[in-house]
Amino acid sequence: MSDTAPDNTEIKSHIDALKTYKAGFVTDIESEKAPKGLNEDIVRFISAKKGDPEWLLEWRLKAYRHWETMPDPKWAKLDIPEIDYQDAYYFAAPKMANQPKSLDEVDPKLLETYEKLGIPLREREILAGVAVDAVFDSVSVGTTYKDKLAEEGIIFCSISEAVKEHPELVRKYMGSVVPFHDNKHACLNSAVFTDGSFVYIPPGVRCPMELSTYFRINELNTGQFERTLIIADKGSYVSYLEGCTAPMRDERQLHAAVVELIALEDAEIKYSTVQNWYPGDEDGKGGIYNFVTKRGICAGDRSKISWTQVETGSAVTWKYPSCILKGNDSVGEFYSVAITNNQQQADTGTKMIHMGKNTKSRIISKGISAGKSNQTYRGQVKVLPGAEGARNFTQCDSLLIGKECGAHTVPYIDSKNSSAVLEHEATTSKIADAQLFYCRQRGLNEEEAVALIVNGFCREVMQNLPMEFAVEAQKLVGVSLEGSVG
Amino acid sequence: MISIKNLHARIEEKEIIKGLSLEIEAGKVHAIMGPNGAGKSTLASIIAGREEYEVTDGEILMNGKNLLDLEPEERAAEGVFMAFQYPLEIPGVPMNTFMRTALNAQRKLRGEDELDSLAYLKKIKPLAKTLGVSDDMLKRALNEGCSGGEKKRNEVLQMAMLEPTFAVLDETDSGLDIDALRVVADGVNALRNEQRSFLVITHYQRLLDYIKPDVVHVLADGRIVETGGPELALRLEEEGYAKFVGEAA
Numbered sequence: 001m002s003d004t005a006p007d008n009t010e011i012k013s014h015i016d017a018l019k020t021y022k023a024g025f026v027t028d029i030e031s032e033k034a035p036k037g038l039n040e041d042i043v044r045f046i047s048a049k050k051g052d053p054e055w056l057l058e059w060r061l062k063a064y065r066h067w068e069t070m071p072d073p074k075w076a077k078l079d080i081p082e083i084d085y086q087d088a089y090y091f092a093a094p095k096m097a098n099q100p101k102s103l104d105e106v107d108p109k110l111l112e113t114y115e116k117l118g119i120p121l122r123e124r125e126i127l128a129g130v131a132v133d134a135v136f137d138s139v140s141v142g143t144t145y146k147d148k149l150a151e152e153g154i155i156f157c158s159i160s161e162a163v164k165e166h167p168e169l170v171r172k173y174m175g176s177v178v179p180f181h182d183n184k185h186a187c188l189n190s191a192v193f194t195d196g197s198f199v200y201i202p203p204g205v206r207c208p209m210e211l212s213t214y215f216r217i218n219e220l221n222t223g224q225f226e227r228t229l230i231i232a233d234k235g236s237y238v239s240y241l242e243g244c245t246a247p248m249r250d251e252r253q254l255h256a257a258v259v260e261l262i263a264l265e266d267a268e269i270k271y272s273t274v275q276n277w278y279p280g281d282e283d284g285k286g287g288i289y290n291f292v293t294k295r296g297i298c299a300g301d302r303s304k305i306s307w308t309q310v311e312t313g314s315a316v317t318w319k320y321p322s323c324i325l326k327g328n329d330s331v332g333e334f335y336s337v338a339i340t341n342n343q344q345q346a347d348t349g350t351k352m353i354h355m356g357k358n359t360k361s362r363i364i365s366k367g368i369s370a371g372k373s374n375q376t377y378r379g380q381v382k383v384l385p386g387a388e389g390a391r392n393f394t395q396c397d398s399l400l401i402g403k404e405c406g407a408h409t410v411p412y413i414d415s416k417n418s419s420a421v422l423e424h425e426a427t428t429s430k431i432a433d434a435q436l437f438y439c440r441q442r443g444l445n446e447e448e449a450v451a452l453i454v455n456g457f458c459r460e461v462m463q464n465l466p467m468e469f470a471v472e473a474q475k476l477v478g479v480s481l482e483g484s485v486g
Numbered sequence: 487m488i489s490i491k492n493l494h495a496r497i498e499e500k501e502i503i504k505g506l507s508l509e510i511e512a513g514k515v516h517a518i519m520g521p522n523g524a525g526k527s528t529l530a531s532i533i534a535g536r537e538e539y540e541v542t543d544g545e546i547l548m549n550g551k552n553l554l555d556l557e558p559e560e561r562a563a564e565g566v567f568m569a570f571q572y573p574l575e576i577p578g579v580p581m582n583t584f585m586r587t588a589l590n591a592q593r594k595l596r597g598e599d600e601l602d603s604l605a606y607l608k609k610i611k612p613l614a615k616t617l618g619v620s621d622d623m624l625k626r627a628l629n630e631g632c633s634g635g636e637k638k639r640n641e642v643l644q645m646a647m648l649e650p651t652f653a654v655l656d657e658t659d660s661g662l663d664i665d666a667l668r669v670v671a672d673g674v675n676a677l678r679n680e681q682r683s684f685l686v687i688t689h690y691q692r693l694l695d696y697i698k699p700d701v702v703h704v705l706a707d708g709r710i711v712e713t714g715g716p717e718l719a720l721r722l723e724e725e726g727y728a729k730f731v732g733e734a735a
Contacts, residue, residue: 438574440558441534443592456578
């Protein structure tokens with residue numbers, strides 16, 4: 001038993017608390033951790049634990065040395081105390097005698113955790129049609145449907161495995177969209193990333209099922225630094241979903257992920273996120289710092305990348321899934337719902353960089369602020385000189401619930417080509433008392449009424465989620481806004 | 487049976503309902519007529535539980551319960567329905583979603599099983615057809631971009647689905663042309679039965695040509711000043727409200 005493992009009463013109290021944050025329980029499981037703090041030795045320790053090849057260790061060390069010289073980004077509208085990077089663990093793994101070869105070897109307690117979260121890890125869930133890679137703290141614990149996908153030539157595995165089995169692909173693409181020096185959080189991730197998912201879809205293949213990763217932070221004081229790399233080769237298609245939860249802790253926890261997407265000629269990647277990290281309590285105690293760098297490149301002509309995100313969790317969110325539209329006629333999309341309640345803060349949006357001719361981008365952002373929360377939409381549309389005929393449409397809608405919250409919209413538009421057509425629409429509204437009363441007269445209580453109205457407000461975005469998750473996301477909207485009225 | 491006893495209510499410092507009493511037996515249709523500003527719509531809002539009105543005295547009894555002690559949604563589950571003068575729009579929420587959510591919320595409050603989508607569709611399809619509400623309308627966001635007539639038909643469809651024991655129609659005729667009025671009135675008439683009571687609030691006699699009341703009340707200055715049969719409505723149409731306004735003041 002590790003020294004931080006909770007006793008039964010603590011587990012019980014966490015389970016009691018599930019009414020408010022349904023993923024807030026802790027799994028009592030033995031784990032193996034690196035010593036607290038961050039230095040070159042820790043980076044080497046992680047690298048050794050992962051059995052990295054030499055080139056990857058070198059890459060990590062380069063990133064670490066660069067990271068030390070970088071200041072924290074301060075431009076976002078976020079009020080965050082100075083982060084003590086030495087006061088966290090950078091590696092935690094559930095203790096297993098050996099790397100499991102199949103799901104039967106995985107600790108049943110781990111499987112139970114995922115079951116509680118409603119994640120179909122077992123193949124008996126075949127009907128759900130979802131292939132899942134589950135990352136528990138720092139280690140990928142099982143990838144389902146691997147064999148079935150392999151028949152199509154699709155590679156879906158943990159990034160650690162990809163480093164060993166497909167080094168040529170990893171070396172070619174990792175860091176090609178988000179260089180290690182891109183920003184401080186991405187740089188930290190490059191130095192200490194522990195796991196994440198890897199996907200490769202061969203030319204002309206349409207991935208027959210939704211691919212999914214489930215991230216969970218279980219250990220106390222642990223950061224999670226996953227890295228996801230998805231490559232869609234010419235004319236292929238893949239839809240990918242990630243979900244995230246963490247137990248309720250009073251301490252702030254750091255999550256700095258990097259996601260890179262590469263779409264070659266005529267390929268399409270649809271990436272959806274349902275982010276429900278623990279948001280902290282009503283007074284802003286605890287919760288996850290969610291500092292994520294997500295970027296995709298439409299490298300080939302007529303390729304398409306579509307980001308859909310439903311962000312309801314985390315104490316602080318700093319996240320801008322972006323598209324580099326390099327190929328001619330390529331398309332980038334960003335559909336976002338961000339909900340903040342209580343003391344949550346979110347600064348989120350996107351960047352659309354138009355490089356190729358006739359590139360198109362579409363941004364639909366729906367922000368809902370409640371309680372004392374604050375959120376900012378920050379979006380950049382950039383048209384480079386060569387992007388003849390580029391088009392962008394941006395729509396940013398904010399909905400305020402109550403009088404103490406804030407919503408801000410910060411669009412940056414930068415066009416270097418006079419043939420570009422850029423449209424921007426923005427609205428801010430409140431839930432009218434009359435609307436609430438109308439719903440209540442029909443039998444809905446106040447919270448159900450708010451959930452219904454907010455789901456209507458977000459519908460355009462929710463419709464882009466894969467069916468299996470749309471229902472879940474709708475429920476999450478209701479849960480996130482509990483206690484926001486009355 | 488619904489029994490309103492000595493109701494007093496105000497908004498901020500202004501008293502609007504000043505000792506109103508009224509009894510409606512099961513299965514009866516009562517109409518309330520009155521001049522503008524008499525407190526007609528206020529009465530409807532108070533019955534349904536709108537919070538901006540403060541009830542300072544009196545009670546509203548239904549099935550032996552004082553509605554004033556209940557939240558709006560609990561009143562709805564007890565069988566109170568209000569057809570709004572200006573039905574609200576809820577962007578992005580299809581009528582079907584709204585209706586099923588409302589129906590199941592009420593069923594849950596009453597401790598009944600929720601309806602699955604199949605059972606729900608089986609229930610709404612024939613009712614929607616009778617009221618001329620198309621499948622397309624059911625899939626569209628609630629009342630968004632609807633004409634006045636379409637919104638009122640939606641209200642009646644909701645009433646038919648929720649099967650209230652006490653329905654309050656607040657100026658349902660406002661904004662309707664004669665054809666729309668007839669469709670809506672037919673819808674209401676089809677719902678009349680021995681258990682269900684109606685309170686029809688209107689400024690004009692016209693609606694009562696289509697929905698025939700059993701009893702007509704005149705509301706002026708926050709009180710019922712006269713009660714009679716259907717012929718009272720006709721008399722008001724001829725004589726106007728001037729007499730009552732004078733009397734009450």
